[in-house]
Amino acid sequence: MEILTEFLHTTGFAMMTWGNATMIIVGIFFVCLAIIKDYEPLLLLPIGFGAIVGNIPAIQGMPLNVYQEGSVLSYMYFGVSKGIFPPLIFLGIGAMTDFSTMLSNPKLVLLGAAAQIGIFLTLIGSLYLGFDPSESGAIGIIGGADGPTAIFLSSKLAPHLLGSIAIAAYSYMALVPVIQPPIMRLLTTKKERLIHMKESRHVSQREKIIFPVAAFLIAALIAPGSIVLIGMLFFGNLLKESCVTERLANTARNAMIDIVTILLGFSVGASAQAQTFLTSQSLLIFGLGALSFCIATAGGVLFAKLMNLFIKEKINPLIGAAGVSAVPDSARVVQMVGQKEDPHNFLLMHAMAPNVAGVIGSAIAAGILWSVLVK
Amino acid sequence: MIKINLNIQNILDGQGIEISIAGMLIVFAALSLISLFIYCLPMILRIFTRMLPSEEEPHGPTVAPLAPDDVVLAAIGFTLHSQTDGFISAE
Numbered sequence: 001m002e003i004l005t006e007f008l009h010t011t012g013f014a015m016m017t018w019g020n021a022t023m024i025i026v027g028i029f030f031v032c033l034a035i036i037k038d039y040e041p042l043l044l045l046p047i048g049f050g051a052i053v054g055n056i057p058a059i060q061g062m063p064l065n066v067y068q069e070g071s072v073l074s075y076m077y078f079g080v081s082k083g084i085f086p087p088l089i090f091l092g093i094g095a096m097t098d099f100s101t102m103l104s105n106p107k108l109v110l111l112g113a114a115a116q117i118g119i120f121l122t123l124i125g126s127l128y129l130g131f132d133p134s135e136s137g138a139i140g141i142i143g144g145a146d147g148p149t150a151i152f153l154s155s156k157l158a159p160h161l162l163g164s165i166a167i168a169a170y171s172y173m174a175l176v177p178v179i180q181p182p183i184m185r186l187l188t189t190k191k192e193r194l195i196h197m198k199e200s201r202h203v204s205q206r207e208k209i210i211f212p213v214a215a216f217l218i219a220a221l222i223a224p225g226s227i228v229l230i231g232m233l234f235f236g237n238l239l240k241e242s243c244v245t246e247r248l249a250n251t252a253r254n255a256m257i258d259i260v261t262i263l264l265g266f267s268v269g270a271s272a273q274a275q276t277f278l279t280s281q282s283l284l285i286f287g288l289g290a291l292s293f294c295i296a297t298a299g300g301v302l303f304a305k306l307m308n309l310f311i312k313e314k315i316n317p318l319i320g321a322a323g324v325s326a327v328p329d330s331a332r333v334v335q336m337v338g339q340k341e342d343p344h345n346f347l348l349m350h351a352m353a354p355n356v357a358g359v360i361g362s363a364i365a366a367g368i369l370w371s372v373l374v375k
Numbered sequence: 376m377i378k379i380n381l382n383i384q385n386i387l388d389g390q391g392i393e394i395s396i397a398g399m400l401i402v403f404a405a406l407s408l409i410s411l412f413i414y415c416l417p418m419i420l421r422i423f424t425r426m427l428p429s430e431e432e433p434h435g436p437t438v439a440p441l442a443p444d445d446v447v448l449a450a451i452g453f454t455l456h457s458q459t460d461g462f463i464s465a466e
Contacts, residue, residue, distance in 0.1 A: 106413035113399075113406040120395035130380035133389040207416050214416075215409050222405040284379075357406060364405050368398045 015057035019274025027051030027269065033174070040174035040329075043147065043265050047170060050269020066271045077267040081162065083155040085264040086148035087232040092257025093148075093327065093359065094212070094236025095249045102353040103207055104200035107311070108319070112357025114303030115323030116365045118143030118296025122288050123369075129284060134158050137369040139285055142169045143292030144362030145176070145326040149229060151268070153366045157373055163271040164282040168289035170268070176329040179290070180297050181337050184321050187301045192308075193341040195316040197350045208241040219364055226367025233363065296324040300354065315350075322351040325358035 008014060030048025034041035054073075058064040063071035079085040102109060119140045126136035138154035138161055150169035154162045172179065185193075212234035220227045239249040304320030318338050322330045331351035338347040386392060 103413050103416070106410040109406050109410040109413070110403070113403045116402045117399060120398050123398075124386055124391040124395055127386045127389040127391040128381060128383065130382070130385055133391075133394075136389065136391070137394075204417075204420070206420055207413075210416065210420075211413065214412055218408045218412065219405050222408070223401060280379075357409075360409070361402050361406055364402050365398060368401050369394075372394055372398075 010059045012056050015059075017057070017274060019278045020055040020057055023055040023272060023274045023277060024052050026272075027055065030269075039177075040170070042261055043170050044174055046262055046265025047167065047269035047272075050266040051272045052269075053266075054270030054273050065273065066267060067273070067276075073267065073270050076263055077271060079260075079263060080151060080166070080267050080271070081155055081159060083152045083228075085260050086152035087228045088260045089148040089257060089264065090229050090232040090363070091236040092252050092260070094233040094238075095240045095252035096257075097233075097237055097240075097327070097356055097359075098352075099208065099211055099237065099356060100203045101200055101349050102356055103203045103211060105350070105353055107307070108315070108350070108353035109357040110307065111300050111304055111320045111323040111354035112325075112359075112361040113323075114320065115296045115300035115325075115354070115358050116144065116361045117299035118292045118294075118324070119362070119365050119369075121295050122292035125291060126288055129288070131284075134373045135161055137373040138165055139288050140292060141165075141362070141366055141369065142172065142285075142289035143296040143324070144358075144365060145169070145173055145293060145296060145324040145330065146359060146362045147173055148264075149325075149362050149366045151264070152229060153370060156370050160276075161281070161285065163268065163273075163277055164279075164285045165289075166268040167272050167277070168286050170265075171286075172289055172293045173326050173329065176324075176326050177333050177336070179293055180321050180324075180330060180333045183294055183297045184301055184318055184334075184337050187298060188305070188317050190341060192305070192317050193338060194345065195314050196342075196345055197316055197319075197347065198313060200349060205241070205243070209238070212237040212241065215360070219360060223364045223367040223371070225369075225371035226364045229363040229366065230360065233359065293324065297321045300324060300358075316345075316347055319347055319351040319354055323354040323358040323361070325355065325362050327355050327359055328352065330358075331355040 027048045027050070030044045030051065033039045034044035034048060054065060058068065063069060064073070065071060066073040066077040068074060122143050123136045123140035126139045127133065131139060134157040138150075138158040141150045141153045142165060144150065147166065147169045151162065151166050154165040158165070216230055216234040219230045236249070236252050239245045239252060300320030300323035301317050302320070303323075304315055304317035308314050308317065316338060318334045322334050324330050331348055334351035335346070335348040338345045
């Protein structure tokens with residue numbers, strides 16, 4: 001009887017806190033969003049289920065959760081906490097990215113730079129709220145709208161905030177179709193949204209092969225802190241474009257990125273335990289993350305309008321919103337908003353240029369913040 | 376738990392403005408250089424092609440042309456023959 005009573009005290013029911021129950025509901029909500037609403041299911045489903053798993057109260061003396069040394073989950077989380085998974089995801093992204101639209105219209109690259117304003121203004125906002133500079137840098141990177149970059153930088157600058165930052169970054173990436181359109185409409189006129197852009201020129205295979213090597217050298221020499229992310233991104237792209245390593249490119253963009261996404265999503269979710277996640281700090285991070293995302297979107301759109309003052313062939317300012325990375329969701333949002341005004345306006349391919357430039361831009365920004373703020 | 380301490384001095388102490396301005400300038404510099412390189416790349420390639428003419432652009436693994444199969448050739452020959460007078464006269 002004593003054994004039974006003892007056992008009952010070790011069950012999850014007996015040790016469950018209100019915080020754990022809330023986080024389990026949040027996890028179930030994420031799973032529902034992924035399945036019912038189809039919001040970033042590849043990320044929200046593993047994160048949501050991970051959050052459910054991570055909030056089952058652990059038995060004392062048994063290493064079960066991600067923060068307990070020796071637990072199976074802690075080994076999976078190792079790839080997150082040491083920043084191993086994000087570069088591997090970048091390798092896969094590189095192997096599936098076609099830089100043709102960017103190569104055919106180089107001026108659109110600047111939109112990817114303008115959208116990074118969200119990162120730096122949020123850094124200022126976080127400092128104002130009392131976060132220290134390293135934490136502020138890690139929070140600011142949410143505005144890059146790039147989950148792997150956010151995880152990579154927070155694992156280096158503020159590991160204690162990693163769970164909140166990762167969840168915030170991925171949640172906002174999933175909410176791109178909700179957050180961006182109102183800002184895009186607010187900052188543009190109907191006439192601007194109706195602008196049709198010229199078809200892109202053909203890009204030769206040679207250009208596609210030379211680009212990753214040259215762009216890596218430029219980015220890495222200017223911001224050496226970005227070599228891990230940028231290096232893997234362009235290495236993956238070279239595997240794809242060289243046409244001689246098709247097997248490796250295929251593995252990187254299919255099997256490998258899928259495996260890493262599963263491990264990353266699940267362990268990030270499992271790290272969102274009530275004790276570390278349900279804090280006023282997390283609420284602030286979520287608020288700042290949303291602000292960062294909005295500023296980044298506005299930055300891209302406004303810079304496109306500014307560019308239109310100086311260039312002959314006008315660009316549709318909606319594509320500036322795609323500068324926030326979130327590949328390819330923000331480009332899809334641009335297409336959707338553009339087509340609402342004119343169903344014959346196809347902006348998707350044009351929006352892919354600032355979109356992929358945004359990935360490069362946010363990785364460079366992460367490299368800068370890492371090198372400046374690392375203690 | 377963070378102590379919320381709203382103060383402009385925090386930004387100045389953390390060199391927030393300097394980091395942000397420098398960061399944006401570096402991001403712009405890097406992406407502008409990449410943009411400039413992309414703009415110049417077709418011209419550079421044209422010059423190189425003129426200086427060092429190559430046979431073709433780099434391409435993927437080539438597939439060896441299929442050797443004509445004797446059986447297939449015989450079948451084609453028979454079909455052609457059957458459509459001609461030779462076949463009718465043989466009847």
